[in-house]
Each structure stands twice: as structure tokens, then as C-alpha cells.
Amino acid sequence: MNTPSHILVVEDEPALSDILRQYLEQAGYRATILNAGTHATETILETAPDLVILDLMLPGKDGLTICREVRAKSDVPIIMETAKVEEIDRLLGLELGADDYMCKPFSPRELVARVRAILRRSAPRDAREQANPHGIVLDENSWRATVGDEPLDLTRREFQLLQVLHRRPGRVYSRSQLLDFAFPENAAIIDRTIDSHIKNIxxxxxxxxGDWDPIRSVYGVGYSYEE
Incomplete structure (x- = not known):
């Protein structure tokens, strides 16, 4: 019998943390709640949960500080929560190393889906390949992309854009970041060109x-690649 994955929720709103615990446990996970940030870093490093759901605004110590401290010593997946849409751009700009971002209010079902996706990505490679028979393979030397055994007829710019997303599954990139990382040599490309390339990909x-779409749109922010 498999041991259920341990999810640590660092959230100071009792009503929300209780709802998250119920949804996570119903999904088969073991959930632990911390209602303050004061000792969150120590708890995360000592208990080594499989994933952390971390609120941005916490009493004692804020989520940004906790994320920085944890990332200095651990690669545990982290989903950041924030009550302000504009904070997401700030989080992305700081590149704290969080794996995903949720803006309040959010659907607990969607959060559970994000947790499931991130834990699946964190599994050993052979387990991931069994779970997802599609898989995208990028050959940077030949500029060739394939899904399974089928080639994708990508343009050079489409390949560059998919390459950036594919390197960091789950990371959310803003359009401006994708412009900087995928097309650093061409300052003439505008943000909305990214949307057109994503649509083509x-x-x-x-x-x-078939109907598989590994690229997730994050409203008001940008895109991420989900294996």
C-alpha cells in the first residue's frame, strides 16, 4: 500500500485552511496545517513534506521570506497563494523558485488539480512516462520536436518558445519573460506575438x-508547460 503524499498548508485563514485540508484529504493526501509563518521554514525543512502550499501574507514571517529560506536548502515543490493579481507579476519577477501561483479566491478543486500535476512531475522519470505516453522531446541540435514518434513541424521561433517552457515544467512565465528568454536577439517582437505562437504550437x-494540450494559460499572467 502506497503512503499518501504529505501536503503542508501554511495559511492563516482558519476557514480556508480547513477547506483545503478537507479537499486534499478527500483526494487521498495527508494534509498538515500551519497558521503562521514564524516557524514555517524550520517545519518544512524538518518534516520534508512532498509539497507546500504557502500563503504570501502571513503573521510572523511572510511567504516571500519563507520561500527564499526554503529554496536555499530544499527543492520541495511550493505553490504560492496571493490575494492580489498584481502580486503574481512581482513573484515572477523575483524568481523565488515557487512552482506555481494561485490568486485568491480560487477553487479548491483547481488547487488539488495543481497539486496532483506538480507531484506527478516530481515523480521519477519512468513513472512520468508511464502516466503520460505522449511526451514532448526537443532536440536542440537539430531544432526538431516530436510528440511520441510524431514530428512537430515547428518554426524556429515556435521551437524557441516551447523550449523555454519545456525546460521548467510547471513554472509560470509572463509574456515579457518569454520574450526575454525565447527571443533575446529580437527586441521588435511584441507581447501579443507570444499568444499567436502559443496558439500555433x-x-x-x-x-x-489527439486532444492533448500541455500548455496552461494563467489568466492575466502568461503560460506554463504541464507534463
């Missing part, structure tokens, strides 16, 4: 894989 992936 999705169409090409679906054309060879």
Missing part, C-alpha cells in the same frame, strides 16, 4: 496527439 501538438 497548441494546434500542432493536438494535430499529432
Amino acid at each position: 497548441r494546434h500542432k501538438i493536438k494535430a499529432v496527439s
